Amino acid sequence: MVKKIDRDATVAMLRSVANDVIANVDRLTDADLATGDGDHGIGMRRGFEAALESLGSKPPETIEDAFKQVGMAIMSKTGGAAGAVFGTVFRSGAKAFAGEDAITAESFAAFLEEAQAAVARRGGVEEGQKTMLDAVAPAARAAKACGGNDVSAVIAAASEAADKGVDATKEMLATTGKARSLGERSIGHPDPGAISISIILGAMKNAAEAS
Amino acid sequence: MVKKIDRDATVAMLRSVANDVIANVDRLTDADLATGDGDHGIGMRRGFEAALESLGSKPPETIEDAFKQVGMAIMSKTGGAAGAVFGTVFRSGAKAFAGEDAITAESFAAFLEEAQAAVARRGGVEEGQKTMLDAVAPAARAAKACGGNDVSAVIAAASEAADKGVDATKEMLATTGKARSLGERSIGHPDPGAISISIILGAMKNAAEAS
């Protein structure tokens, strides 16, 4: 059981998130080729390379800063829909860690809730529209439902829920973003952004378990 | 032995020339693809379709007219280098038949000589530059050398010489027209315009023998 993830472990966790996203660029490209314009992989790579660069060149003083830096890097380097929504996840979600010197079970759940609300606002989307929100929202609910003070359990629950969320997007009809045009033809394909959320939470889970 | 080809037989001969050229469009296309821009076949088809149309809509009164009409049709519908030089062959060559009511061995040889001179002038070419002149010129010489008064023998001699001329163009380096750019790479390929001359004389030979 892991109660807290301190600042250095958080930075390490965010680095491994970035590395995992970057390692999955082809998977994300192929997913976006099936439903969108094929740039999600390279966009996420640009964003998370910039995040690594930012964490390296300006070591964050707090956990909030670490998430904010990652969010700023994504927001300014990814571009497209993903830049705005993934930037928002980290930038807005960061507030949950304000003043805290470690990630706890509670603050991690708050991070996901904050992210969910901010993405829904920014993207003008609800659940069921086949976006990354369909991975973020169930993850946020699972984290809250998990409760307790084992942060690694909370992250694991969120990760598992996000994976299921990805599966669920396969059955959804896209009504926003570039996949919208596919109409019925979007069914059967998972949402690329949701896959990215599952990669991100999966990397966090592994990092938390290792800490 | 055939001494004369009268007006009606001339028109029939010119029709069969046109039909043979049209039937060989793909061969001419492929030859021009190898050394030029690939339009020689369709250009010759346009010209000789117009020639057929002209012979049909305005039956020529004389042999000279028949050749002139064909020349005019080619000149105005073929376009490109071929339009000018094949139009010239028939238009300038027609003079050899002025005032005659049938093609004779002598006038046919004169037709080819006239054509050779006019093409050399219009095209600014000499023999050996890998053009249709390299079929016309040997044909003109063979016709003259053949002599006698068997017009079909004269045409046959010309046709045979033209065929050999085509073969000879394979070894030549193109120095005019679109094939010029190929330089050494033009060697090995026959000249498309020379092939057209051999088709034309071959059709004339067959028509003369049948008459």
Place this chain on the structure above:
Amino acid sequence: MSKPTKKILNDPRKAVSEMIDGLVLANDGAVVKLPDHDAIVKKEIPDGKVALLIGGGSGHEPMFHGFVGKNLGDGAACGQIFAAPSPDTIYEAAKAVDRGNGILFLYGNYAGDNMNFDIAAEMLEDDGIDVRTVRVRDDVAAAPPDRMDDRRGIAGDVLMIKIAGGAAAELDSLDEVERVTRKAGDNVRTMGVAVSAGSIPETGKLTFELADDEIEIGMGAHGEAGIARQKLQPADEITDQLIEKILSDLPFGKGDEVALLINNLGATTMMEMLVVNRRLRQVFDEHGITVHRTLVGTWLTVQEMAGFSVTLMKLDDELKHYLDMPASSVGFSNM
């Protein structure tokens, strides 16, 4: 997956930045690039001018950044290939074109562009700058007329930028520039057809697959699905299919005067587009529609995609005035 077209580039990951350097140079001194952002700004923008900022993903050259110029955009914020620019790039570009009389944002209606431009607009409003937004939503294939907000912006961009650029050059108030631009937007409709796909250099993958005898009607400007995948047909039949959908959408009808734009998505020959133009005019004659002005060319591309789109804008005297103003930029041949 079939091979994408060969491209003459250096490092594909640097393609956008090298392209922007080349574009700035192609403007022969009339524009500058912002030091730390992929944004292009006109050198001479008069004080007090209503500023026009355009932008969007790259890879559609000459759209958008090729339309910064005389009586056109004052600046453009450029994203990576097929990706909206980031809020900070948009923000900096907006600051650079701002002359104290407000800024009009004009861009295509895509989730990515909307979010990024909105974030920048919020930042600018925090600075006390008046920002208005008009989103081009001309693609009739993308959604039915009762869901205009779900429509994508495609080649209608060209006419919109032309008119907004003219209006922003002549009119003194942001309200007025916005009004004219919205009117243009309300009256423009586009639909396209793709005959082969384009690819993003960095992935090297075609964004979709079409069989040798297939076309896609209503294809979007990033390879988004259209409304029908069908066999290749004669030009007149394809043209009829596109124009019937366009005409009935606004609808356009007897007595209307229009601007017509036929846009090459990349690899289509002008010969094909002119053959299409011939058929369009026959249809217009049947419907009593007259063409005030025709544009046939390459303005909004999708990399090496082959295909074209047809755009119609219904004109009144005001729109005609701004459409007819002289303009020049790299994308308008600069002649």
Place this chain on the structure above:
Amino acid sequence: MSKPTKKILNDPRKAVSEMIDGLVLANDGAVVKLPDHDAIVKKEIPDGKVALLIGGGSGHEPMFHGFVGKNLGDGAACGQIFAAPSPDTIYEAAKAVDRGNGILFLYGNYAGDNMNFDIAAEMLEDDGIDVRTVRVRDDVAAAPPDRMDDRRGIAGDVLMIKIAGGAAAELDSLDEVERVTRKAGDNVRTMGVAVSAGSIPETGKLTFELADDEIEIGMGAHGEAGIARQKLQPADEITDQLIEKILSDLPFGKGDEVALLINNLGATTMMEMLVVNRRLRQVFDEHGITVHRTLVGTWLTVQEMAGFSVTLMKLDDELKHYLDMPASSVGFSNM
């Protein structure tokens, strides 16, 4: 032989005639087609004007017939695809643009064009009309400098027509128009590279074959062979290869002011051409060459061929004056 690109046409044998109908309509009333010939003539040509007649094979759209317009050609004689127009078409077009002050023929140096235009010129001289001929021979890949007459005319056509059009609009004597146009011709050099072939619709066959990793340097505008077939290389290396040959040919050097034109042969993206532009400027900087004016776009195409060419023209004040005159036509975006 691999498959040619799908094209959106009706009967391929009618493509040129339908294209011309569409082109005339795209001019929005500024030009007419001659009744029985594939020729396009400006409606308003002032009496006493020196006439400029351009022309050549079709299939290169917008070249040539897309450059009849304001301060450009007065008329164009159009051939079939890749085939020079016939003498009668040229003759009728010439008669239609003649305003009693002589005619300049301006076209690319090809055996077919030379013969057909010469025959027409002889016919016109029989009618007592003064005809002068300038042949564009800008392709440095076609022959060494001591055999200028063996050089083909390629994208230099664009700058030549622009300058001849301006000169013919302003100058009163055919001698003078001819002199200016010849000067432009003496100072223009072009070289291109093909990355894939085009096809003639009526044959459906690509005019040459290139392997997936091959390019051809110096390719002609009808698929005529170039000077080297080589592996695809980074843009900067290809650019260097082209520009070195161009610069050393005239030669261009320190202190020269030039017009630069990067022409899309058909299916190349503008992104690629802008990346090339970036490299060209680095080379010019090294050589002390300044660019007065840049044009990057699609002017002389070879159907769906992918590739581009680089044209440089050394300018003096007179050439600059005519190059900078406003002009408009379908091929110059008409904006």
